[in-house]
Amino acid sequence: MTAISWCLTAGFAGLVVLGFPFAIAIALAVTAALLLADIEPAFLAQAVISGSQQFSLLAIPLFMLAGELMTAGGLSQRLVDLAGTLVRHRTGGLAMVAVLAALVFSAISGSAPATTAAIGTILIPAMAAAGYSRAFAASIAVSAGVLGPLIPPSIAFVIWGIIAEQSISRLFLSGIVPGLTLAIGLLVICWAHAKRNKVPRLPRASLAETWAAFHQGKWALASPLVVLGGIYGGIFTPTEAAAVSCVYALVIGLFVERKLTVPALPGIVASAMRTSGIVCAIIAVSAGFGILVAQEQIATRFAHWMADSIEQRWLALASLNIAFFLLAAVMDEIAIMVILGPMLIAIANRFGEDPIHFGAMIVTNVSIGMAAPPIGYCLFIGMAISKLTLGQISRAIWPQIMVMLVVLFLTTYIPGFALMLQPAGR
Template identity: 65%
Template sequence: MSSTAWLLSAGFGVLMLLGVPFAFGIGIVVAVSLVVSGIEPMLMPQSMVAGTQSFSLLAIPFFMLAGELMTAGGLSARLVKVADVFVRHLTGGLGHVTVVAATVFAAISGSAPATTAAIGAIMIPAMAARGYDKGFATALAVSAGILAPLIPPSIAFVIWGVIAEQSISRLFSAGIVPGLIMALGLSAVCWIYARRNKIPVQSRASFVEIRQALRDGIWALLAPAIVLGGIYGGVFTPTEAAVVSCVYAILVGMFIEKRLKIADIGPIVWRSLKITSIVMAIIMFSTGFGILVAQEQLAPKLAAWLTANIQEKWLMLLVLNIAFFLLAAVMDEIAIMVVLGPLLIAIANSFQIDPIHFGTIIVTNVAIGMAAPPIGYCLFVGMAISGLKLSDVASKIWPFVGIMLVVLMLVTYVPGFSLAFQ
């Protein structure tokens, strides 16, 4: 291999082992490789900036902002109340409330961390007060939060759609069935846990309680209907839907719920910008990394080697899933998509895998990576809410990760799950 190829592979690996933050590590590798390869100095910065200029990527900051605004405006609490009156009387009732509320909130925010924070802040203390182990409650909130990359609208699908040049609306619809199956699986774990630990069953909600919860929560329930209805009805694009979500959240939070003040908007926007800046920095540096990888022909060479040594499609998909799971344990999930995107697309093309089906496989892997120890992003959100250590949460999350892996296998080997609404 050339010196540039060694820098991109071994050099990058060494920086990760040394604990250099991902965005900085990939930026250092790109900068050094640029000098070594002799590329015109201005070409790379221009290309890196251009990689962040896609109109579709504007959905990321707006969906993140929408999630923050809806939490501050009280809509997440309304969703929890609606879910509570319908499923609290079941065995593992509060666990089911967490899953249902997260599923609906995911259809508004598109962000796993935002969903974990919004629902976890309410449900982790509530479950602990009702006799659930706090580590289990935190693990459930983290696991329910990662429904957001699958349930449309999804930031992860937006990023993959840009990378793979696929229809974002079609990718959104591909995540519906896998997301709902995963939600059912998480609820099954809650039911088993409650049975084994003899968690008391709550009383069934009365008709008056249900009516009141629906009346109070109507504006929260309308949010996903407006967003998804607008996208699939052709009224607006996914990016425009993200802006509509923000406007809706501000109007409802300020004038209907009256919990959101003008003074609150500045800090909320700032929090969203900080998260967005990290995501966009990773995308920018990863774009430069991808340009150098393309120049060295690393992706086609590796794809050719894999296809020459692995003949069966099912085995190739299994290898990719295992590799993705291991990488997601130590790397940022968005960075994996951007950096490995050309390689993954080349492999999918060589095995003639439907691009929408393949995109669902990739995003399901991304979702699992956000919850899997040791560095799943949502894990740290859950730890911040509960005050627990990583070991306390990680020890309880494996049954949920097991369900996620079962869903991943179904998505991988039963294309109908992701292509049902195509």
């Protein structure tokens, strides 16, 4: 490896270990590599501008804003109330409410942290009061949040679609079956936990309560139909759908639910901007990183080495999943996709992987990383809501992690599992 290659790999890794934010670590590694290569450092500024001017990137802040508006506008509470009337009387019913509410909210926000925050804020205290251990309540909210990147529209699929230059709409479809399968697995865990710990059931909702919950929750239920119906009906693109989702959430919150106020809007927008700014900064500075990686042929050389060392496709995919899972436990998931994207794509091409199936595998692994100890984003949100330590939630979440790994196995080795809903002839 050349000095530039060492700078981009070992140099970047060293900066991350020292605690530098990922965007700054990437920028410093690229700047050092440019100086070594005697390239004008202004190249980085040009790469940042070009890397941040992709139309599809607009979907990221817009979907994050839509999630914030839905939560502040009371639609997440409506989803919880509706799910409660359907399953609260069953064994593990209140925990199941968290999973079902997260399933629908995921189709609004496209974000694991947003889903965990929206559902956890309401249900972690309620589950603790109903007889569940606080650690289990937090672990269910965290693991249900993982549905956010899998159920369309998904910010993670938007990012991967940009990196891999694949259809974002088709990538959205590849996450539905893995997401629903994970939701079913989490429902089983809820039932088993409540059965084993003799958690008392809640009273069954009357028909009047159920009808009232459906009536009050109709606007929340309509949001995914509007967004996804528009995308697959060819009315608007995924990026335009994100804008529609924001307008919908704003109108419903201000004029229908009336829980959203004009004075609160600047704070809501600022919160969404802070979160999306971190993601977009990583993507922008990674444009220069990717160009230098391609110039040094790091990804290509690694793909050739892997193909020469590992002949079996199943073993190569297993190696990638293990490496990805370990990286996701200590590194930002978006950064992994952006930084390792060219290398992953080269490996997929080398082994003849379908790009949509490979994207589903990558995003499923990224989703697990959101809940995997020690630095999964959703874990820290669960800690903040529940007031528990990382260790307490981590000990409670391992059954859910095992279910996630089963879903990852199915997604990896049964292409039809993820590609089941793809349009005919594609």
